[in-house]
Amino acid sequence: MTAAGQSLPEQAFAGLQLPLSYWSADLRLLAFNPAFSACFDCFKGGIPLGITRAKFIDEVERAGLLVQVEAAPSDDGQTDVQPKLYFSDGSVYQLQSWQGPDGNWTALCVDITAAHRNERALRKAKDAATAADQSKSRFLRAANHDLRQPLAALKILIYSCIAAQTDDDRQQSLHAMEVSVAIMEDLLGALLNIGQLDAGKIRPSIQTFQISTVLDRLKVQFDYQAREKGLKFHIVPSTEAVTSDRILLERIISNFVSNAIRYTDVGRVVVGCRRVGGHLRIHVIDTGPGIPEEFHQEIFEEFFRISKHQDKRRHSLGLGLNISQRLANILGHPITLKSMVDRGSNFAIEVPLGNIWHSTIGEPEINEQIGGEFAGLACLLIEDDPHVRAALSSLLQRWGISVDTLANLNDIPASVAALERQPDIIVTDYRLNRELLGTEIVNEVNEILEKPCPALVITADTAPQLIESIRNQGYPVLIKPVGPPGLRVMMHNLLFEPEAIAELQ
Amino acid sequence: MVPLTGTSASDGREFRNGLILAVEEINERGGIVGRPVEPVFQDTGSQSAEAVVRAARTLITTHGVSAIINGYNIGPQNSEYEPIADAGIIYIHHNTLLQHHDTVASDPERYFGCFMADPAEYWYGQGFIKFLSWLRDSGRWRPRNRKIAIISGPKPYSIVIANAMNACAKQFGWSTDPAPIILRNLQPDWQNILTRVREADPAVLAFTHFHAGDLAKFHLEFMKNPLPVLLYLQYGALHKSFSNIVGTRARGTIVGTVIGLLRDDLGRSFAQKYRQRFGQSSTPEVGCQPYVALHHYAIAAGVAGAVGNPGDFGTNRRIARALLDIPYRSVAGTIRFHPKWQAAIPYPDATNDPSMGLPHLFYQLRDPEDAPALIAPEPFSDSQFELPPWLGAAISEGLK
Numbered sequence: 001m002t003a004a005g006q007s008l009p010e011q012a013f014a015g016l017q018l019p020l021s022y023w024s025a026d027l028r029l030l031a032f033n034p035a036f037s038a039c040f041d042c043f044k045g046g047i048p049l050g051i052t053r054a055k056f057i058d059e060v061e062r063a064g065l066l067v068q069v070e071a072a073p074s075d076d077g078q079t080d081v082q083p084k085l086y087f088s089d090g091s092v093y094q095l096q097s098w099q100g101p102d103g104n105w106t107a108l109c110v111d112i113t114a115a116h117r118n119e120r121a122l123r124k125a126k127d128a129a130t131a132a133d134q135s136k137s138r139f140l141r142a143a144n145h146d147l148r149q150p151l152a153a154l155k156i157l158i159y160s161c162i163a164a165q166t167d168d169d170r171q172q173s174l175h176a177m178e179v180s181v182a183i184m185e186d187l188l189g190a191l192l193n194i195g196q197l198d199a200g201k202i203r204p205s206i207q208t209f210q211i212s213t214v215l216d217r218l219k220v221q222f223d224y225q226a227r228e229k230g231l232k233f234h235i236v237p238s239t240e241a242v243t244s245d246r247i248l249l250e251r252i253i254s255n256f257v258s259n260a261i262r263y264t265d266v267g268r269v270v271v272g273c274r275r276v277g278g279h280l281r282i283h284v285i286d287t288g289p290g291i292p293e294e295f296h297q298e299i300f301e302e303f304f305r306i307s308k309h310q311d312k313r314r315h316s317l318g319l320g321l322n323i324s325q326r327l328a329n330i331l332g333h334p335i336t337l338k339s340m341v342d343r344g345s346n347f348a349i350e351v352p353l354g355n356i357w358h359s360t361i362g363e364p365e366i367n368e369q370i371g372g373e374f375a376g377l378a379c380l381l382i383e384d385d386p387h388v389r390a391a392l393s394s395l396l397q398r399w400g401i402s403v404d405t406l407a408n409l410n411d412i413p414a415s416v417a418a419l420e421r422q423p424d425i426i427v428t429d430y431r432l433n434r435e436l437l438g439t440e441i442v443n444e445v446n447e448i449l450e451k452p453c454p455a456l457v458i459t460a461d462t463a464p465q466l467i468e469s470i471r472n473q474g475y476p477v478l479i480k481p482v483g484p485p486g487l488r489v490m491m492h493n494l495l496f497e498p499e500a501i502a503e504l505q
Numbered sequence: 506m507v508p509l510t511g512t513s514a515s516d517g518r519e520f521r522n523g524l525i526l527a528v529e530e531i532n533e534r535g536g537i538v539g540r541p542v543e544p545v546f547q548d549t550g551s552q553s554a555e556a557v558v559r560a561a562r563t564l565i566t567t568h569g570v571s572a573i574i575n576g577y578n579i580g581p582q583n584s585e586y587e588p589i590a591d592a593g594i595i596y597i598h599h600n601t602l603l604q605h606h607d608t609v610a611s612d613p614e615r616y617f618g619c620f621m622a623d624p625a626e627y628w629y630g631q632g633f634i635k636f637l638s639w640l641r642d643s644g645r646w647r648p649r650n651r652k653i654a655i656i657s658g659p660k661p662y663s664i665v666i667a668n669a670m671n672a673c674a675k676q677f678g679w680s681t682d683p684a685p686i687i688l689r690n691l692q693p694d695w696q697n698i699l700t701r702v703r704e705a706d707p708a709v710l711a712f713t714h715f716h717a718g719d720l721a722k723f724h725l726e727f728m729k730n731p732l733p734v735l736l737y738l739q740y741g742a743l744h745k746s747f748s749n750i751v752g753t754r755a756r757g758t759i760v761g762t763v764i765g766l767l768r769d770d771l772g773r774s775f776a777q778k779y780r781q782r783f784g785q786s787s788t789p790e791v792g793c794q795p796y797v798a799l800h801h802y803a804i805a806a807g808v809a810g811a812v813g814n815p816g817d818f819g820t821n822r823r824i825a826r827a828l829l830d831i832p833y834r835s836v837a838g839t840i841r842f843h844p845k846w847q848a849a850i851p852y853p854d855a856t857n858d859p860s861m862g863l864p865h866l867f868y869q870l871r872d873p874e875d876a877p878a879l880i881a882p883e884p885f886s887d888s889q890f891e892l893p894p895w896l897g898a899a900i901s902e903g904l905k
Binding site for chain 2: 208210212213237238239240355356357358359361362365366367368370371372373375376398399483484485486488489492496497498499
């Protein structure tokens with residue numbers, strides 16, 4: 001067909017970019033445009049006119065062009081007039097049909113691929129939101145009960161505290177209030193963890209580190225608690241490197257330890273590690289009541305309790321092991337449990353061993369604060385100009401030095417007594433508050449200190465006689481403004497190479 | 506800015522050689538963006554702040570240099586950065602100082618052109634503790650106990666290394682006993698100090714001073730009545746001058762360096778070329794530092810499309826950007842500048858990828874005529890650790 005021989009409607013029909021077809025009342029193909037034939041380009045010798053719609057779809061499906069026709073029943077229960085066509089290239093079309101007064105059908109294929117994708121993404125997001133919402137409701141319902149308990153207790157305790165007749169009674173109520181608050185704190189913390197887990201917000205940061213860093217922190221965290229309960233708490237040192245998320249792993253093991261201490265009344269809690277193939281198994285072993293075998297799976301479920309009465313007494317929320325299990329799943333570390341009633345429990349987690357060369361020391365950034373020659377030293381800075389003092393303090397702190405100052409220059413003994421620690425070096429301005437001399441203050445400070453410390457003087461006064469006289473008193477001098485390299489060299493020599501100071505002056 | 510006189514003159518000569526060789530190679534292929542490279546050397550002698558700052562000023566104002574490329578100068582405490590930052594030129598050195606991180610971080614805009622092409626000395630400390638732990642955990646060496654004795658020289662470099670060893674020892678299952686000893690000068694009563702160390706009975710003794718002559722004096726004193734320890738010395742013990750003095754008694758001592766010449770094809774052919782050019786007794790292991798740095802600079806300037814004279818901040822910033830962006834696999838391993846520190850990242854101390862960091866190498870000294878055994882880290886090592894003779898003797902003594 002050529003455009004020249006066509007009427008205007010025919011030209012429009014042929015030129016339309018959308019696939020358009022024309023069907024008889026009994027659904028036989030009467031006409032179609034080039035876009036339609038391009039869309040269904042799978043018939044040898046072109047699409048035959050007169051083909052039925054059922055046969056047409058069957059042919060197209062058989063040729064592998066069409067993957068699926070999704071036809072939802074229309075409102076009147078008749079055949080869907082707007083089915084969705086899923087093509088093998090991933091595109092999705094909707095067939096829109098209108099019946100004319102003559103009973104024939106005009107059908108248009110509309111590309112809805114993009115809209116379809118958006119719809120799917122929206123549905124997925126909605127499903128996730130619904131699931132999160134359900135899980136949140138579940139937790140809030142369960143938590144509600146646990147949170148009410150300490151709250152109710154707190155209410156009563158507040159009244160008894162107000163009504164307390166003696167100091168002892170008041171102290172007792174306050175202590176009980178402290179316990180209630182701690183329980184609520186634990187619960188809220190656990191809910192926060194569960195919330196993050198539900199929201200899929202926990203992304204592990206995997207690195208290689210020494211397991212000793214985690215064990216050391218557990219010692220600090222639980223030593224006091226165990227001793228207060230009269231339990232022996234022992235951590236067997238380990239020199240192994242592991243590959244995991246340091247913070248999440250610590251949270252898992254500390255849940256084990258916290259449970260072990262909570263449920264063990266007499267005996268001990270031991271944390272120890274054992275190499276198993278390419279893994280390190282970290283055990284938390286207690287001499288507690290043990291867990292009946294039928295509960296070995298269930299104890300890892302949310303809010304699980306073996307005995308309600310027992311657990312209430314121990315303020316357990318039944319969330320710790322669930323959190324541990326879910327974190328371990330994220331990390332891919334298997335948790336195992338060996339336990340028998342009256343024989344104690346042995347919780348263990350298996351972590352891949354790491355290459356010791358790759359072990360990070362847990363410092364995100366290497367700088368002089370961590371590793372400089374002055375790191376860990378203390379400086380007494382005596383400077384009355386607040387701007388100079390702030391600038392010098394920040395410079396010294398950047399080098400890892402803790403900076404202290406004298407609170408009152410007119411009362412040196414009290415100011416020295418108030419210092420947080422014995423300084424290793426003194427840096428002083430020469431003229432202070434217009435009336436005092438830095439050198440004299442240093443002399444006074446050094447007379448009080450157990451161990452006199454070296455000092456250097458900074459001054460804006462460049463008179464050679466003055467500088468000479470300060471040096472003659474045994475103090476090296478730096479002229480303001482003091483540059484970092486100059487200060488660094490002078491401090492180094494005062495602290496480590498005092499013999500070399502003469503050369504610098 | 507090279508120490509051609511004074512205590513570091515032997516290193517200074519090698520730095521000069523390394524730069525000359527790189528200049529010759531670059532000029533042979535047409536220079537940097539068509540301009541021939543002309544080296545200018547200033548003697549920094551004592552390496553004091555004054556001497557090094559003076560050298561920097563002379564190079565900039567009298568010679569109008571586009572870049573200053575060095576080995577190391579130990580004394581200026583970064584004070585030479587000031588005239589260089591004022592002129593806005595590129596400065597690549599091998600001072601091996603953590604101070605560099607601090608100075609650059611204090612004003613990255615001002616110090617955009619200052620680069621340290623080897624890792625900070627801090628890494629010696631952390632890397633050494635990992636090395637010891639690797640020997641222990643892999644069963645290559647069974648320490649008698651977990652105690653390390655550390656002796657530091659009086660320079661910031663030594664103190665930082667000692668501090669770093671001390672700080673991370675515990676994490677890796679070691680304790681430092683006695684507490685690190687910081688020497689106030691380098692003529693101490695060694696026997697007195699060694700007696701103190703012997704009383705603490707450590708399994709490891711590390712001396713973190715770097716100068717070959719001082720290390721040799723210490724080693725001779727140590728060997729008069731060796732302690733039953735694994736002995737570690739800083740890189741200065743790799744120098745010929747050290748082995749000339751200590752001779753066969755050095756066998757078994759561990760030495761580390763955060764920049765050294767690799768023993769692969771690249772490293773070997775460089776060493777051969779270097780010795781042909783500067784003589785069989787020359788030291789390509791030291792000369793490689795400025796050699797590598799100048800080649801890296803040439804690549805960066807090529808990418809930037811120009812070399813910048815003093816005051817040409819725009820061009821030099823482009824060159825600095827290219828130095829940061831383009832890691833360079835050199836004869837010493839890969840120089841990859843950390844974007845914040847503007848210092849080479851060490852492997853395996855700060856990256857797990859041997860192709861993206863400068864290898865921190867551990868050697869064990871053999872006989873003076875043999876090359877030291879490169880025993881770690883993989884994949885660069887070519888030899889196995891052996892028990893030092895004095896430790897072997899101590900064990901058989903114990904068995905008797």
